[in-house]
Amino acid sequence: MSKLRIAAFTAFILGSSAIQAQDTNAALKAIDGEQYEKAKTILKSIIQSKPSDGRASFLLGKVYLKQDVEDSAKVVFDKGITAKDDGNLNYIGLGEIDLNNNNTSGAQANFTNALKDVRKKDTEEYVYIAKAYMDADKPDFKNALTTLEKAKVANAQDAQVQLALGDAYFGNKNQNEAYVSYRSAAQIDPTLIRAKMQLGVLLKFARAFAEADKAFKGIVATNPDYGPVYRELAETYYLWGNNEPKKYNEYVKQAVTYYEKYMSLTDYSLASRMRHADFLILAKDYKALEVEADQMKKIDNVNPRILRYLGYSAYENGNTDVAIKSLQDFIANPKSKVIARDHMYLGLSKLKKAAGTAGQPVDTALFDQGVADIKKAVEMDNTLTADLSELGKTFFDQKLFREAAAIYEIAVSNPESKNYTQDLFYYGYALYYANNRKDAKPDMDQLVKAEAAFAKVAENSPTTQDAHLFRARANSLMEKNAEMAKSYEDYIRVASEKGPEELAKEATKKKLVEAYNNAGAFYAATNDKVKAKDYFNKSIAISPTDEFATQSLKKL
The missing domain is CATH 1.25.40.10 (Tetratricopeptide repeat domain)
Structure with a gap:
């Protein structure tokens, strides 16, 4: 607009x-x-x-x-x-x-x-x-x-x-x-x-990029010194590149070239440089953004908006201290028109600094501050939740499950997000692993959230069999045995419905043995010997040397 x-x-x-x-x-x-x-x-x-x-x-x-x-x-x-x-x-x-x-x-x-x-x-x-x-x-x-x-x-x-x-x-x-x-x-x-x-412009927004390109170049042919049309060409190629991933680098490079042409025909004032900086953020050219921010700082060291560009570029270029300082100063300035992404970048910067280097303990206090900043960003603009999936996965892959869960909890606050169901699964996943530790007592409130997340995943995506598996595991940690058995049986049902190809997978076989053994143990404990024997026999059919199933059958 x-x-x-x-x-x-x-x-x-x-x-x-x-x-x-x-x-x-x-x-x-x-x-x-x-x-x-x-x-x-x-x-x-x-x-x-x-x-x-x-x-x-x-x-x-x-x-x-x-x-x-x-x-x-x-x-x-x-x-x-x-x-x-x-x-x-x-x-x-x-x-x-x-x-x-x-x-x-x-x-x-x-x-x-x-x-x-x-x-x-x-x-x-x-x-x-x-x-x-x-x-x-x-x-x-x-x-x-x-x-x-x-x-x-x-x-x-x-x-x-x-x-x-x-x-x-x-x-x-x-x-x-x-x-x-x-x-x-x-x-x-x-x-x-x-x-x-x-x-x-109408053609551009209708994603008719080739037609928009032709229209703008028609104007260039008759009015080559009309600067604004080059800005439109820059935005067209940027959007075009996003629409055709294989040509993204080529089109974004062309977009930046057109924007530089626009700048040369307009002026290099602070306001123009700020428009240029906004475009560089879209194009994700953070090296160029940092250079532009430094130039703006030389022109006007008072304008708070420059701090936004310094903060964004510093974060993307790995300088978290500068990013945190710049964005904190920008947000604190009463003249700043703060947007949701400002809080998002501040939060991301704090998370990156809190995580430190691999193998080092997380700065919990700073991490929690970063989470609070990201929550504030999402409260202002809930579409930003789409940016959190990859971030949560980064922490999850590092086995920082508490931290991953905190990020995914924000991500799943927006049910309209395109990643909602996947984020829900990882939210439950992270909560489960954060509480499945031998050296710490599980947090029941977190396990309740994990179980609810897996239940919602199963509802949204009925063929996601592992949602039932982890729902069963969460119920097991909470000692809700009837609910555990039901979820294991749901896993067995969904996996079986997928047919022989799925059942032949080694990973599925291992999980089926877990499901049969746990369901069998539940029915043995409730004196339903027929069901218990049936499940243990099915477990042995997959893994004849399984000691738990074998011993359980002997006891029955």
């Missing part, structure tokens, strides 16, 4: 340049090309020479908002509302700031002020208000569409109205209406590059 915000805002201001004062044209062109530092320089010059130009103030404030410099934007808007010409536009900027701060009543009051002197055929204010709804930290596409309907009534043939409608429909996940609106905008004004580019 952040990219959509850039596209939506810059398209409108460029398209409406015909009615702007002549001296803002260069600024509008720079903004549309996402050359924000250049645009700021031009707009500041205009405001200095012509303080009555309220539109220049509004545009400058919007650029500041694009760069997440809200304090500066508010100063400009507050001053801009007093401007003689188009000062009312600045109320819209203040309204957007209100939306970012969850002050909807304040935003509405500001929007009302902006519309006081609007004439019947005016569309500009309505379109900008719709943009404010879409550009807010929590986009509101429904209110944007409601506002744009008023602009559409005023002038449906305004290309900017149609373009804004396309953005609003796109954000509201109505791809068909978005296509109609973008196409209309391009037909009304054939020079509107943004409208043509957004048609390519």
